[in-house]
Amino acid sequence: MDVMPKWAEVILVPLISLILAAIISALVILAIGEDPIAAVKLMVSGALGSTYGWGYTLYYATNFMFTGLAVAVAFHARLFNIGGEGQAALGGLGVALACLYIPWPHWSLALLGAIVMAGIFGAIWAAIPAYLQAKRGSHIVITTIMFNFIAASLLNYILVNVLRPRGSMDPATARFPEGTHLPTLHDVLAPFGISFSKAAPANITLLVAVLACVLVWVLIWRTRLGYELRAYGHSESAAKYAGISPFKITMVTMIISGGLAGLMAINNVMGEAERLVLNAVEGAGFIGIAVALMGRSHPFGVFIAAILFGFLYQGGAELALWTTIPRELIVVIQALVILFTGALDNMVRMPLERMFLAARRARTPKPERKPVEPAE
Template sequence: MEKTPKWVDVALIPVLNLLIAFVISGIVVLLIGEDPIKAIKVMVSGALGSPYGWGYTLYYATNFIFTGLAVAVAYHASQFNIGGEGQATLGGLGVALVLLAFPWPHWSIALIAAMIGGALFGAAWAAVPAYLQAKRGSHIVITTIMFNFIGASLLNYMLVNVLRPRGAMDPATARFAKETYLPTFHDLPLIGQFFSKSVPANVSFFIALLACWLVWILIWRTKLGFEIRAFGRSETAARYAGISPVKVIMVAMLISGGLAGLMAINNVMGQGHRLVLNSVEGAGFIGIAVALMGRNHPVGVFLAAILFGFLYQGGGELALETTIPRELITVIQALVILFTGAFDNMLRAPIEHFFVARANAQKEA
């Protein structure tokens, strides 16, 4: 039986889904009385046309890489972790507690400690849903959704009652010491001249790239990764092969939560320099779309994260420079998610049928 070429699944189908989403978005823009061509130009210029825009695009993409990888790792173990929002929220709490606990002498030392704190808190927040799934059969989707809300409430309590400085009005921690501030792209040699001083993109972007590489090694080059993929493909076969479901679920979810928690080194340590409410800003949910569009592969996650970073930054500029409402960007993002996720099979079936039929015809000829 002939199979569809790999490049069709990896590149052609996602690109066609994306094009359909943008075409429909353009029709929506036209219906509200705006020029879709102008809207595209504003988005491209705002996200890619200046050192300021490109810097913010990479800043948002960094968040989405971490949360996209978190979803992807769990997905390979057949666990749909949609608790990235809560895990990233608690990861921010871990980063803040570490940075406020000691007088760190240099940002590099503080970064290592903050990564450990963020990953541990994110993993801990994923551990309970993972245990309930592995031991009690509780559905991972339901428990991770619930833990998003519990995490937000816990952070609210901590910021209002425990970590808020005396006399301060806003629910936020004290600012971190300047020694912990991460270098931005503007501060780096060689590439600094290409980025604006005011953008928050920082060295955590390179940590995200490293995470992509390490996830690739884990999933496709280690025994643990093989067990995760085997369990994700068939739990029955994995059990027959002696693979422990409890081990796979727990380990995959702990890694997933740790990756989501690592996002906080970018938005809390690298940009905000303190922990505030809603610092995650929906990046945990965007990570689901990033993983789906990237086919749960680190390279695909990276490319999809850049796309959503473009949508975030370009959408902000679109709202500032035109009368198009900011909510329309949410509509565009929703359409991208819809066509790359829910409607994926709408194009997949006829395209796969076409390539298989063509291959069979060439074989017979």
């Protein structure tokens, strides 16, 4: 029997966790002699106060949606994919190859091509650790972390020695040709008469990310593969009984997960930088873990959590720019949010559950009349 109504589970628990994280953050800001209220105002106005701010918030959120979905899908099969960082980096390589070496007639075709390449490159990078776990028993947490480093080194090598244009000092590819430039939110919204900042990096990839959320939801809760994946995640012994192959599920899940992480490159490499640079992922792969944790591995939760983290990223950047609050404090605030929404979840949940139980008892003064099965 569920102790709490669903709305409390889905909204109340994360909300209270967030408020607690905010209170502690405020105390820290006070302690270093700054005004927390002013800081919050600055964050909100910087991240949400203008279409420019929104443009950045949504740009970051798009990144986090992809990496968050990647972690969430794997987590339903109880696989902990820590390798989003490396998979997204490899996705960037796929996007760069697609954009540089194929003459696309129109951005929409380029987008499709880049989606395929980013997905395949990210998927391959996740498939190797998956195979090592399924066949050789190497733990996927360890191997995906190691593959982050391998990806970084590999990209470093390729950018410096292979893709760097002759004469350039910068370890980056050449700029992508005009035909691959994706429309920004400014371009997308203009026909509807909505004016949106031209300078902000948010682009049409946001729609791809939202579509990915919907497709992941369908995959997990409406397809046989999703069913098998969840069954395997809940109980490997039961999955074996049902004839679900652990090898197949591990491989397919990680390929989907890696592909999703790879898709992030559409946003940052193709949509924003329009060339592949070193360290293009900038930690979004790791933020994806926090996003999936806070979103309870549900695509809708991931969507919301990604926007929240986009806000924290953009608001934090504004803080660092306009106040003497050091950049490190932003990391502290982000860490507090992760801590409270992820790790300290039970701290909020337990008292809430007790309150709901007490309320229910008060409503039904004689619970023994209810035909409940006593637990042993």
